[in-house]
Amino acid sequence: MNKIYVVGIGPGEYEQMTLRAIHALENCDTIVGYTVYVDLVKEHFAGKEFLTTPMRKEVDRCILAFEEAKKGKTVAMICSGDAGVYGMSGLMLELGENYPEVQVEVIPGVTAATGGAAVLGAPLIHDFCLISLSDLLTPWEKIEKRLLLASEADFAICLYNPSSKKRHDYLKKACDLMMQHKSQETVCGIVKNIGREGETYQILTLKELRDTEVDMFTTVFIGNSQTQRIGNAMVTPRGYRHD
Amino acid sequence: MNKIYVVGIGPGEYEQMTLRAIHALENCDTIVGYTVYVDLVKEHFAGKEFLTTPMRKEVDRCILAFEEAKKGKTVAMICSGDAGVYGMSGLMLELGENYPEVQVEVIPGVTAATGGAAVLGAPLIHDFCLISLSDLLTPWEKIEKRLLLASEADFAICLYNPSSKKRHDYLKKACDLMMQHKSQETVCGIVKNIGREGETYQILTLKELRDTEVDMFTTVFIGNSQTQRIGNAMVTPRGYRHD
Numbered sequence: 001m002n003k004i005y006v007v008g009i010g011p012g013e014y015e016q017m018t019l020r021a022i023h024a025l026e027n028c029d030t031i032v033g034y035t036v037y038v039d040l041v042k043e044h045f046a047g048k049e050f051l052t053t054p055m056r057k058e059v060d061r062c063i064l065a066f067e068e069a070k071k072g073k074t075v076a077m078i079c080s081g082d083a084g085v086y087g088m089s090g091l092m093l094e095l096g097e098n099y100p101e102v103q104v105e106v107i108p109g110v111t112a113a114t115g116g117a118a119v120l121g122a123p124l125i126h127d128f129c130l131i132s133l134s135d136l137l138t139p140w141e142k143i144e145k146r147l148l149l150a151s152e153a154d155f156a157i158c159l160y161n162p163s164s165k166k167r168h169d170y171l172k173k174a175c176d177l178m179m180q181h182k183s184q185e186t187v188c189g190i191v192k193n194i195g196r197e198g199e200t201y202q203i204l205t206l207k208e209l210r211d212t213e214v215d216m217f218t219t220v221f222i223g224n225s226q227t228q229r230i231g232n233a234m235v236t237p238r239g240y241r242h243d
Numbered sequence: 244m245n246k247i248y249v250v251g252i253g254p255g256e257y258e259q260m261t262l263r264a265i266h267a268l269e270n271c272d273t274i275v276g277y278t279v280y281v282d283l284v285k286e287h288f289a290g291k292e293f294l295t296t297p298m299r300k301e302v303d304r305c306i307l308a309f310e311e312a313k314k315g316k317t318v319a320m321i322c323s324g325d326a327g328v329y330g331m332s333g334l335m336l337e338l339g340e341n342y343p344e345v346q347v348e349v350i351p352g353v354t355a356a357t358g359g360a361a362v363l364g365a366p367l368i369h370d371f372c373l374i375s376l377s378d379l380l381t382p383w384e385k386i387e388k389r390l391l392l393a394s395e396a397d398f399a400i401c402l403y404n405p406s407s408k409k410r411h412d413y414l415k416k417a418c419d420l421m422m423q424h425k426s427q428e429t430v431c432g433i434v435k436n437i438g439r440e441g442e443t444y445q446i447l448t449l450k451e452l453r454d455t456e457v458d459m460f461t462t463v464f465i466g467n468s469q470t471q472r473i474g475n476a477m478v479t480p481r482g483y484r485h486d
Contacts, residue, residue, distance in 0.1 A: 008357075015263040018253065018353060022262070062405045082357045083365075086481070090365035093478045110261060110351045112249075114325045118349040122326075122333035126381070127389055129372040129398065131286040137482025138369070142397070146370055149396040153371065153389045239380025240327070 008082040008109025011195025033078040083109035116191035121233025134161040151181035159220040175210035251325040251352025276321040285463035325354035357462025359434035364476025377404040396422035401464040
């Protein structure tokens with residue numbers, strides 16, 4: 001059986017992997033991934049073959065994995081967070097049509113939204129949206145529309161890819177759009193390096209977030225109208241009525 | 244130190260817990276939870292004290308946990324999925340204000356959205372929303388508004404609590420609302436008993452979903468305009484442009 005596991009390794013530290021993910025990596029011959037993620041797991045899976053490709057070479061990475069599996073190797077394709085949230089599982093299933101002899105199994109993990117939420121407290125207890133600010137594959141107009149409608153619907157919002165070298169003002173633009181429907185005082189949070197060395201977080205208002213610089217290792221959380229700051233935690237209640 | 248871990252145990256099977264969650268349960272004296280979830284973990288943590296409360300007694304369950312921690316015990320409050328997604332971490336942090344001597348640590352897990360997505364393929368690869376159809380604590384009008392605006396924004400949508408004895412027609416109502424903005428042919432998926440005995444899934448159109456009965460152990464996925472059926476998988480592409 002030619003088999004590929006597409007594995008979400010969680011935020012980064014070994015402790016936050018699921019047992020299922022650990023067992024898949026233990027049972028495979030070859031671990032394929034983006035260089036940074038392979039470096040995160042390498043020490044825990046000695047004796048495996050490691051193959052890496054740079055960022056944005058996702059199609060090449062998938063083909064590499066399928067070609068190894070075709071040779072009869074059991075392959076694990078690793079992704080940070082969850083393989084199914086801005087991860088590789090979709091592309092693997094799309095390209096898998098060309099490799100009918102290879103079975104693809106997706107193994108979920110803790111994504112940055114829930115990993116970061118746990119660091120901040122409980123910002124995503126109730127209905128929420130995930131929106132990526134990367135316009136590499138999505139027109140910015142589509143992202144704008146989602147930010148506006150999600151804010152109008154009073155969702156808590158978690159932003160992935162809030163910044164990059166080319167997109168240094170996107171978070172500011174996103175905050176301005178959200179402030180068309182959300183109060184400037186909405187409780188927000190940012191978490192940097194979730195589950196990795198140098199993990200830090202900050203709770204601030206939407207207005208303050210607008211003028212905050214974040215990097216690509218940061219996940220951003222915007223509360224709904226009920227979200228509160230309780231001590232050092234960002235907490236969204238379970239609903240709008242009280243018991 | 245009086246300590247409570249609020250632990251997301253993932254979909255249900257031991258294999259899908261994170262190492263961090265397993266270590267928290269191993270290191271605690273007392274495990275508190277809803278009866279069904281305690282039964283899921285009991286066999287793996289022999290020798291612990293187990294305390295349970297019935298469904299909907301969430302406040303009582305939290306107070307029970309804090310009172311045990313006050314006595315000096317290390318307590319784990321367990322939730323299915325992720326503790327921060329329709330889970331107990333928010334209420335624990337709210338009630339924690341009354342117990343300043345007790346430290347609360349939230350440990351994330353695999354939530355039904357990403358656990359179920361992995362079963363279906365890759366429905367949540369791109370921007371998505373989580374919406375609960377339970378109107379126990381949220382006015383139905385608010386839920387309607389979210390369904391409409393999320394559909395208008397072309398989000399993939401994952402529905403939690405799609406049905407209960409009292410709310411048997413809510414999924415039908417939700418589908419009718421979503422069809423105001425989404426095509427009847429939108430690719431959808433349902434997963435029952437994610438990561439538990441009797442796990443099953445089905446891929447169908449939004450129109451077919453409208454006339455499908457689901458139970459409270461089912462999680463529902465509605466694709467965006469780009470979502471496809473590939474073989475037996477539900478796959479949302481990474482964006483709207485192609486490489």
